Amino acid sequence: MKAVVYDSAKNFTVREIPTPTPQPGEVLIKTELAGVCGTDLHIHEGHFLAEFPLIPGHEMVGIVSALGEGVTQFKVGERVTVNPVVSCGDCEFCREGKPILCHNRKGLGTNWPGSFAEYMIATQDLVFKVEGLTVDQAVFAEPAACAMHGAQMLGIKPGSSALIFGAGPTGQLLAQLVAKGGAASVVVAGSSQFKLDTAKKLGADATYLMDRANVKKTFEDLKALRPSGFDIVIEATGSTEVAEICVPLTRSGGTMMVYGVTESHETFAINAFDVFHREITIKGSFAEIDTFPATIAALSSGRLQTAGIITHRFKLDEYGKALETLRSDKTAHKVVIEFN
Ligand SMILES: [Zn+2]
Numbered sequence: 001m002k003a004v005v006y007d008s009a010k011n012f013t014v015r016e017i018p019t020p021t022p023q024p025g026e027v028l029i030k031t032e033l034a035g036v037c038g039t040d041l042h043i044h045e046g047h048f049l050a051e052f053p054l055i056p057g058h059e060m061v062g063i064v065s066a067l068g069e070g071v072t073q074f075k076v077g078e079r080v081t082v083n084p085v086v087s088c089g090d091c092e093f094c095r096e097g098k099p100i101l102c103h104n105r106k107g108l109g110t111n112w113p114g115s116f117a118e119y120m121i122a123t124q125d126l127v128f129k130v131e132g133l134t135v136d137q138a139v140f141a142e143p144a145a146c147a148m149h150g151a152q153m154l155g156i157k158p159g160s161s162a163l164i165f166g167a168g169p170t171g172q173l174l175a176q177l178v179a180k181g182g183a184a185s186v187v188v189a190g191s192s193q194f195k196l197d198t199a200k201k202l203g204a205d206a207t208y209l210m211d212r213a214n215v216k217k218t219f220e221d222l223k224a225l226r227p228s229g230f231d232i233v234i235e236a237t238g239s240t241e242v243a244e245i246c247v248p249l250t251r252s253g254g255t256m257m258v259y260g261v262t263e264s265h266e267t268f269a270i271n272a273f274d275v276f277h278r279e280i281t282i283k284g285s286f287a288e289i290d291t292f293p294a295t296i297a298a299l300s301s302g303r304l305q306t307a308g309i310i311t312h313r314f315k316l317d318e319y320g321k322a323l324e325t326l327r328s329d330k331t332a333h334k335v336v337i338e339f340n
């Protein structure tokens with residue numbers, strides 16, 4: 001089979017490698033569509049827990065192609081997606097029922113073979129049926145599951161006001177879940193107008209076009225929009241400069257959530273007295289682990305919309321071009337790799 005293979009950071013080729021054979025309990029899946037994510041840019045650089053050699057890719061939809069011994073829940077020919085996060089089941093956090101905090105966590109496409117390959121292997125507990133969804137919808141299962149985890153972490157109170165920085169694919173999905181989780185108003189702030197137009201179409205109440213080079217103005221404008229602040233402020237851009245204005249824009253008693261991926265060494269400043277005397281909660285939301293069923297249900301019912309988010313399609317051979325497009329093409333929103 002053909003696959004993207006990294007031998008080390010920044011150093012990949014698209015080449016022929018042996019197609020894996022499913023072992024007991026494993027499912028072999030023929031990839032139909034795989035999403036390229038901002039995380040794949042971090043992995044390209046060797047960051048975000050990447051281990052090499054590596055086949056990247058953690059957002060996919062495909063067709064069950066072969067079953068290992070003992071797999072009973074799936075049939076060859078079914079359309080499925082894969083939860084790429086693997087927990088050990090045995091560390092202190094897994095034993096406490098918090099597998100997302102697993103000490104020995106593995107990620108398909110991060111430090112385990114992923115989906116930028118014609119075929120991929122997953123243990124059956126990570127595989128989910130997506131019958132009834134189109135491939136273009138189902139490829140969003142993983143990023144939407146991350147958004148679902150974020151929404152669950154927030155525990156949105158009906159009637160609250162929300163501000164989301166970042167109109168990337170997961171920002172769009174999270175904005176919808178926050179709105180549908182009962183928020184009375186959702187403002188999405190982003191630095192590209194066409195992404196904000198998509199956010200508006202998908203249900204944001206208002207949008208704000210921000211100049212990433214002038215975060216001070218963004219702060220002033222959003223403060224003027226809602227002087228007492230927002231009950232929920234979500235940082236989904238991965239910029240620590242933006243993160244610094246989140247607590248000051250949070251309403252007293254409200255919550256700031258760190259959702260965007262920064263580099264692991266980056267920090268941002270918070271006024272301790274402000275957090276203390278206004279009783280601000282600061283939460284983090286990393287990935288997903290148990291939200292695939294809820295997410296697939298929300299995609300199936302249409303509660304979660306993805307129309308218009310995919311802007312660019314490439315072949316596997318064009319992986320380098322796909323990364324470059326995501327990195328620097330201002331018209332790129334969700335970039336996908338098509339297989340046939
Ligand atoms: Zn992703």
Ligand SMILES: [Zn+2]
Pocket residue numbers: 087088089090091092093094095099101102103104105
């Ligand atoms: Zn564990």
